[in-house]
Amino acid sequence: MNIKINVPKNPALAVRMLVEAGFEAGVVGGCCRDAIMGEIPHDWDLCTSAMPDEIQAVFKEFRQLTMGLKHGTVVIIIEGEDIEITTYRVDGEYSDGRRPDNVIFTRSLAEDLSRRDYTQNAIFYNDFKGIVDPFNGVADIKNKVIRCVGNADKRLKEDALRILRGIRFASILGFEVEEDTKIAMFTNKKLLKNVSIERITVEFSKMLQGKNAINILNEFKEIIGFIIPETKAMMGFEQNNPYHIYDVWKHTLVATNKAQDLVLKLTMFFHDIAKPSCYTIDEKGVGHFYGHGDISSKITAKIFRRMKITNAEGISGSDLKDIIELIKYHDIKIEPRKKNVRKILSKLEGNELQFQRLLSVKRADALAQSPDKLENSLKEIHMIELIFNEVVSEKYCTTLKDLAINGKDLIHLGIPAGKEVGIILNRLLEDVIDEKLPNEKSDLVIAIKNLS
Template identity: 45%
Template sequence: MTLSIPLEVQEILQTLESAGFKAYVVGGCVRDALLCQITRNPYIPKDWDITTSATPDEVMRVFADSKVLPTGLKHGTVSLIKKSVPYEITTFRIDGDYLNARSPESVHFSTSLEEDLKRRDFTINALAYHYHEGLVDRFCGLDDLQNGVIRCVGNANERLCEDALRILRALRFASLLGFTIEQSTKDAMFAHRQRLTKISQERIRVELTKLLCGKNVKSVLEEYAEIIAVCIPEIFPMIGFRQHHPYHHLDVWGHTILAIDRACEDSIIRWTMLLHDIGKPHTFTQKEGVGHFYGHAQKSALIAEKILDRLRWDKKTKCVILTLITHHDIVLESSPKSVRRLLSKLDNELFELLLEVKKADILAQNPSLISERLKNLAEIREIKAQVLDSQMAFCLKDLAVNGRDLQHIGITEGKEIGKILSTLLTLVIEEKIENTQASLLREARTLYHSAHK
């Protein structure tokens, strides 16, 4: 099987070989290049990694006239910069003992490609390629790639004990590629899932984010909920929690999974759907056999905030997700007034994200009762477009007056100007006064004099 390798990568291989060393492209880039041919889907490699018999010092000597960065000398890796693109070059190696469930305490350089491939996580990643030798496949990775199987290299228990993050990586690949996980690998994943508690929260966040955006996320979350719950224990109460409501034919976890699956493949939307109902088990009440979850959006936001903080999310993304969770069950009327009212609280971008959240939420509800809700949502989206096109006022800058206009009529105190402008905006949105300079200034005078009687 012949793979198309970028010219710059071929030049790196040829330069190392001319200096007397072996060199191959390896790992994910080979996997994705093969997937391109097998499935004809655009799994175009983003990064081309190179493995070589040359030590880091030898690599730096070979490329002495180029920019080489010692990015990971401890693990035998340097980065060669060509045309502003970094290429990682790593020496064949054998890993020492893993004592922290994440990385080896030491590495030993080797001259054997097979020894290097043997230490890798999954057979589909233990593939190397050389433009003359062709594909180097010591562990039947091509067969697994063609059959859609994720299998650990060698003993699954050993591989997952070495690096517990591989458990989430397996789930990520299963979600993104639509692959199944081979039984002994699956058994080992469940057996060693508690080792995920030793992994840094940032790495867990990265893997979960990729997992959530996969095409096969529904099957993965259904089958591996117990593993996901090690990373986010707060989801445990959702699993099997019946809702006892005509709008919901699934338990809370089942609804959550379906909502994620029905959402657009955007990481913020997918995380919002994962956490949007996490407060439901804590707010459940029942009246005449019908379940209610009063205040669950606010409770979900409180729980989600702790989770997002623990996973080290940046403040901006966290704020967006929490805002969407807080507003996900807000009742929206299909009227310009209602749309403008919400636009005054959220900007247009957040409003659009909220509509995506509400759509995914509806699509995960009882199929026999969602048509009217979807119709209403479509009407709201159309009204929002009309509001924006017609430039109806929904924020302070849309008002026909500003702070300077109020100063000209004798209102000079800053806080009072802000308060009056906010009140004027509310009156305009509620269609109680027109958005004209004359009407707004007249109302501003009235508000000012009423406050100073």
């Protein structure tokens, strides 16, 4: 097969040193897939017929990391770069449905490739042999197909995490899952109970960010419902509201697809999760979901604790708090007036980025609603954005820290230390935001004396 992969300098050097020492070696897996697709690989994984001790001997002049030695992996450090090299191996039985009980090292490349999960990851390359592709992974890449190596049912029973990996690949790469592999995924979904919640969360977060997420999450909604049971009530739940053309689940997927980054995608995926439990219908047959934002935020907080969501790459504890807050306020009415914008900014503790995110949430929500309401919704969001920029440029008081008076000042004026200080400060802040008072210390002092 006449495919040339340009392996970078340091991994190429490692391959050449192993080959010159009499062993077979090359790059394997995701890096080959990405290179064949014309993408730039982020990681270069090497495999070889050399046993672990032989790898160490070949690279005796280099610093080595050997934490993965029992699994056949040696990390060689070349010019500050970690090069991971793994001996060809055959996996033993998977009695826990997650990891092999043992691994057996082998000199056979064919045996090593045959144990891998998907055909796209069972491709080997070096400059001496070219592409080695016994399971037609190159053809599957070109045809945009996700297919298990060998028997799909057996492969997924060995390690249930492969189910989510396959769905994630389909979402990110824009591929379709081949029929036998898809059937095996559904058949074995309950085996996901053997997978740690941290690994499930990492795969789910990556799925959300795929270019084909909207279709793949819908196609595999039974599996999503298994890992996040709270989503099942959303599926097929009609909204019966003139603002909506989709059921709750489809609206959620379209809104998630319209969001730009992981924080916003997580927000949109969970923003309406309480809708089925909040549903009421009026005398005209119109559906309503009063209070669903607040209840959705509480449900999501519980789900995030269970899923240990901060284990997902790119999500911090601070992001977690912001997501919960965005869900809580996603449906709040923001009027295109300075006073109202300041009030909402105050609710967000003056967090300007969070206000901008809230507008992004509202935009994604609108884009997943009825098209005949869209133009007006987007115009209003744009107006609010312009007003927000003015409010920010004016550096107007929106939080207690911006107030021209503080707790010490109140105590000095004879207000007893304690709850009353906070109550008075918050009342003053509200009056300043409502433009009933200027944010001037002298005016605030007079107001305090009038309260006494």
